[in-house]
Amino acid sequence: MFQESTAEAWAARFGTPAPEGLPDLGRLLNHRSVRDFTSEPVPVAMIEGLVGAALSAATSSHLHAYSLVSVQDPARRREINQFCGDQRQVAHAPWFFAVCADLNRLVSHAPDPAMPDAVDTVEMYTVACVDAALAAERMVVAAESLGLGTCYIGALRNHPHEVRRILNLPDHVFGVFGLCIGWPSEENFPRIKPRLNPEQIWFREQYPAQLDVQEFDARMTEEYARDGRDEGVPWSARMARRASLRGLNGREKLQEFLQAVGLNRR
Amino acid sequence: MFQESTAEAWAARFGTPAPEGLPDLGRLLNHRSVRDFTSEPVPVAMIEGLVGAALSAATSSHLHAYSLVSVQDPARRREINQFCGDQRQVAHAPWFFAVCADLNRLVSHAPDPAMPDAVDTVEMYTVACVDAALAAERMVVAAESLGLGTCYIGALRNHPHEVRRILNLPDHVFGVFGLCIGWPSEENFPRIKPRLNPEQIWFREQYPAQLDVQEFDARMTEEYARDGRDEGVPWSARMARRASLRGLNGREKLQEFLQAVGLNRR
Numbered sequence: 001m002f003q004e005s006t007a008e009a010w011a012a013r014f015g016t017p018a019p020e021g022l023p024d025l026g027r028l029l030n031h032r033s034v035r036d037f038t039s040e041p042v043p044v045a046m047i048e049g050l051v052g053a054a055l056s057a058a059t060s061s062h063l064h065a066y067s068l069v070s071v072q073d074p075a076r077r078r079e080i081n082q083f084c085g086d087q088r089q090v091a092h093a094p095w096f097f098a099v100c101a102d103l104n105r106l107v108s109h110a111p112d113p114a115m116p117d118a119v120d121t122v123e124m125y126t127v128a129c130v131d132a133a134l135a136a137e138r139m140v141v142a143a144e145s146l147g148l149g150t151c152y153i154g155a156l157r158n159h160p161h162e163v164r165r166i167l168n169l170p171d172h173v174f175g176v177f178g179l180c181i182g183w184p185s186e187e188n189f190p191r192i193k194p195r196l197n198p199e200q201i202w203f204r205e206q207y208p209a210q211l212d213v214q215e216f217d218a219r220m221t222e223e224y225a226r227d228g229r230d231e232g233v234p235w236s237a238r239m240a241r242r243a244s245l246r247g248l249n250g251r252e253k254l255q256e257f258l259q260a261v262g263l264n265r266r
Numbered sequence: 267m268f269q270e271s272t273a274e275a276w277a278a279r280f281g282t283p284a285p286e287g288l289p290d291l292g293r294l295l296n297h298r299s300v301r302d303f304t305s306e307p308v309p310v311a312m313i314e315g316l317v318g319a320a321l322s323a324a325t326s327s328h329l330h331a332y333s334l335v336s337v338q339d340p341a342r343r344r345e346i347n348q349f350c351g352d353q354r355q356v357a358h359a360p361w362f363f364a365v366c367a368d369l370n371r372l373v374s375h376a377p378d379p380a381m382p383d384a385v386d387t388v389e390m391y392t393v394a395c396v397d398a399a400l401a402a403e404r405m406v407v408a409a410e411s412l413g414l415g416t417c418y419i420g421a422l423r424n425h426p427h428e429v430r431r432i433l434n435l436p437d438h439v440f441g442v443f444g445l446c447i448g449w450p451s452e453e454n455f456p457r458i459k460p461r462l463n464p465e466q467i468w469f470r471e472q473y474p475a476q477l478d479v480q481e482f483d484a485r486m487t488e489e490y491a492r493d494g495r496d497e498g499v500p501w502s503a504r505m506a507r508r509a510s511l512r513g514l515n516g517r518e519k520l521q522e523f524l525q526a527v528g529l530n531r532r
């Protein structure tokens with residue numbers, strides 16, 4: 001699994017031959033979200049290595065503005081999954097982490113509690129979300145380098161008050177997303193999923209006046225058909241629907257939660 | 267460069283011997299921010315590979331809520347660096363990318379322009395920042411796997427209106443951070459920088475009642491002394507200062523910008 005060469009992964013990802021001179025990038029183009037895991041346990045020393053990788057990611061101004069909370073107790077895992085859309089990968093993954101934006105550490109250890117008076121700004125919220133994501137992605141790459149599969153769980157944001165209660169999160173901490181880790185099941189190992197062509201996401205010098213998503217819409221329509229999910233709605237329309245209030249699954253209330261815990265206020 | 271074994275990198279990072287059974291994680295624990303680059307160019311095919319890696323990262327609901335804008339024109343690079351604190355790595359890096367949270371793509375291609383009516387929510391802003399960071403970190407790991415060095419530039423947020431003007435960014439797009447890429451200069455290649463011990467960032471089952479940063483404060487005081495930067499102020503106090511209004515370098519105005527471009531409004 002994850003065995004495609006970089007050139008093969010490129011072709012599967014973008015629907016075009018790999019460019020001349022593409023370097024060998026190991027498994028970095030081979031990512032897929034894995035939702036079916038075997039029951040084989042993942043040794044703690046391996047997870048320690050993944051956390052070591054996470055901690056080795058860059059952190060803005062050396063703030064370490066994130067925390068990881070692993071949820072292994074079966075009852076607690078079931079409870080958190082109730083508030084994450086009850087997903088099979090959350091139920092069965094050998095490891096589950098809540099990846100948290102965390103500004104509590106710097107508030108609780110300030111020499112003067114009044115000093116970090118900008119902790120409630122959008123800037124600090126942004127820093128903490130970015131820190132959390134950088135750490136998590138290095139952790140995911142580390143997992144994949146060992147043959148492990150992963151799946152991010154955005155649904156951790158569906159019920160932030162409940163997640164806060166279950167994980168005992170203090171003020172200035174927010175569960176941004178979950179992360180499932182385990183050995184991928186061979187039989188349901190997913191294909192490499194298409195992505196926008198590099199030309200449609202990497203712009204030279206300035207943002208272009210026109211974007212082209214037609215080629216990608218066509219490619220995704222084929223992909224939906226392959227998965228039996230072709231509802232006659234192109235990718236671009238699905239994405240617009242996802243960014244509508246009815247596509248948000250209650251997450252339009254996120255700001256109320258953040259403000260209540262002292263984040264993203266101004 | 268980046269040549270430490272995983273166990274050596276662990277010891278440098280955390281000040282403790284590597285745990286028993288730590289797996290080999292290649293260069294994933296060896297990250298450092300590189301600010302001094304040689305003038306050797308980085309081939310475009312290599313950058314294409316890095317962008318291919320970025321695009322292979324997970325993206326929330328398949329939204330692709332980010333864009334990369336490379337700034338290579340010398341005059342434009344100088345101009346953007348004026349608004350990024352005039353930093354040597356921005357001036358001299360063979361490649362500079364503005365990594366953008368981007369919800370314009372889904373707005374501009376919606377079948378009904380009224381459909382993505384949640385694009386201005388905190389949820390969608392969070393999705394876009396996380397998407398941008400996941401892509402960027404996979405790009406950074408890819409760069410490091412080839413021996414390239416990188417440096418994130420948070421100062422891209424100092425003057426978001428200017429960045430928007432220089433890069434011609436439309437509404438619903440925001441330059442979250444910059445990313446410098448190039449071949450590290452051998453003579454100024456930095457040490458591996460200490461991080462909080464895993465026990466202080468990875469919590470089991472619940473967030474703890476008490477955090478311990480004393481050990482890390484002590485370790486960082488040694489590190490500051492080694493760099494001639496010991497001002498008698500421990501790490502925890504420096505971080506609290508960074509999260510104060512005087513530490514924000516004007517970024518307390520970020521919310522005003524985001525609201526003006528239709529992001530993070532509610």
